[in-house]
Amino acid sequence: MRTIVADHPLVAHKLAVLRDESTPSPTFRHLVDELVTLLAYEATREVRVEAREIRTPVAVTQGVYIADPPPLIVPILRAGLGMLDGMTRMVPKAEVGFLGMVRNEETLEATTYANRLPDDLTGRQCFLVDPMLATGGTLVAAIDYLLDLGARDVTAVCLLAAPEGLAAVEAAVGHRAEVTVVVAAVDERLDERGYIVPGLGDAGDRLYGVV
Template identity: 60%
Template sequence: MRVQVVEHPLIAHKLTQLRRVETSSNHFRQLTGELVTLLSYEASATIATERVRISTPVTETEGTQLAGPTPLVVPILRAGLGMLEGMTAMIPTAEVGFLGMARNEETLDIITYAERLPEDLTGRHVFVLDPMLATGGTLAESIRFLTQRNAARVSCICLLAAPEGIERLEREIGDIDVELFLGAIDEGLDENSYIVPGLGDAGDRLYGLAE
């Protein structure tokens, strides 16, 4: 597994604004989209391409276009939905699938409650969107789910990660070809498995449903 913290002044600035407790849901959604666009630029650097012959208004030339099969973007419900617009802004031709996975707050087990994906992902480069890599359980289960359907490559984009989550991924996914792109790696997890300093519950902050 390759782990890359994408270092850029704009990412650092926007992530700081995202962390602020006073940031509104509307501003939080805007910042999330902007951050994902910046992270996806780096995450898509190795996407498959092919040469193509085209005509410009002046002459014929050779250019580059994305190669098939079409990339697949998979946000993890529900918080991953807040990252989808930023990703598709970068790769508008990508197809979109969905995985609904939730953590049982008592047992910390991962439950798959919904999925809308092609049955066969042979040859597909899949981009998984999940704002927070905390314990790593959800992302590990998502990667296993996708590779069982023969995904050729999995690139995961997270805004924040805890060291414990990264270590669990490295331990559980073995030799699966996975890339992990992060805005930052935080200090660790608290007793409730929340990332510290973190930014709170990303889903609640995106959609304004915090109590």
């Protein structure tokens, strides 16, 4: 498993504003969208492409296009929805699937309650988007779900990760397929509730309010 930390001043600045508890939801949503666009640049560095001949106004040359089958972007509901526009803006050819997962706050285990995915993901590059990689339970379950459908190339795009979560993902699925995790930062640790420290709180609540 590879972990890529996007080391860039703009990433660090936007993340600092996201961490601030006084940042209101509209600003939070806007910054998440901008930050994901920057992370998507790193996450898609190895997206599959194919060469095609094109004609410019001056001459014939070779151009590079995203190859078929197109990448599949899978936001993990609900917080992952806040990252979807930033990904599709960078990869407009990509298709979008949805995976609904919820974490039990007592056991910290994730369960799947909804999905909208192709039946066969063989040969597809998949990009999971979820703001927080905390205990790793949700991401492990999501990656397992994609692997069971035939995927073998999965990249997870997260705003923040905890060391414990990264270790859990590597131990559980890192040997099963080519897995990459792209994050804006790796934080210190998890607290007793399984929240990332210093983190930024509950990303879903800060994006959409407490429902």
